[in-house]
Amino acid sequence: MLRGISVAYARRPTRQWLQPALSCPVHRLLGTSRRCMPPSHVYMPDAGFEFGIVKSFPRKEGSFVEVGDVVAEVEAGPSQLLEVQTARAGEVTKLLKKQGELVKPGEALVELNVTFAETVLGFWRSLEKQK
Numbered sequence: 001m002l003r004g005i006s007v008a009y010a011r012r013p014t015r016q017w018l019q020p021a022l023s024c025p026v027h028r029l030l031g032t033s034r035r036c037m038p039p040s041h042v043y044m045p046d047a048g049f050e051f052g053i054v055k056s057f058p059r060k061e062g063s064f065v066e067v068g069d070v071v072a073e074v075e076a077g078p079s080q081l082l083e084v085q086t087a088r089a090g091e092v093t094k095l096l097k098k099q100g101e102l103v104k105p106g107e108a109l110v111e112l113n114v115t116f117a118e119t120v121l122g123f124w125r126s127l128e129k130q131k
Contacts, residue, residue: 039093040114042071042086046105052076054097054109063092065112067125072097072109088122090114 044052052074059071065086072084090112097109114122 037114037116037119040088040090040112040119041096041108042084042110042112044074044103044105044107044109045082045084047076047082049076049080049105051102051104052082054099054101054103055081056099057095057110059092059110061092061095065089065092074103074109084109086110086112088112088114089118 055073055075057072059065059069065071066089067087068085070083071086071092074082074084076082092110093113094111095109096111097103097107103109
């Protein structure tokens, strides 16, 4: 390794060396990787109920979600179904609860893999909501 660059890349001409970097997502160009970025979670909202029962997950593992997409449906009362939405865009990496399982407010339901750019955008959106 030569300053973080493998020898195979160091011997290639500059144009060929830059081509893979230019096609990478933004977070790769900023020096971070998916392994280093902490996962983002979608939590059961506190809607005044003590617990809820997970009914379904409309989005499966590996699917991409946008801000506001429903990722879980939780039955919180006899005739009340909560649709839990995401606050960030990203890829669903893991469903942390199973269908029929009890969840309390504040417990994580879904794990998302979020890019660095989306993390910054989420932070910016939260600042705009505080105004």
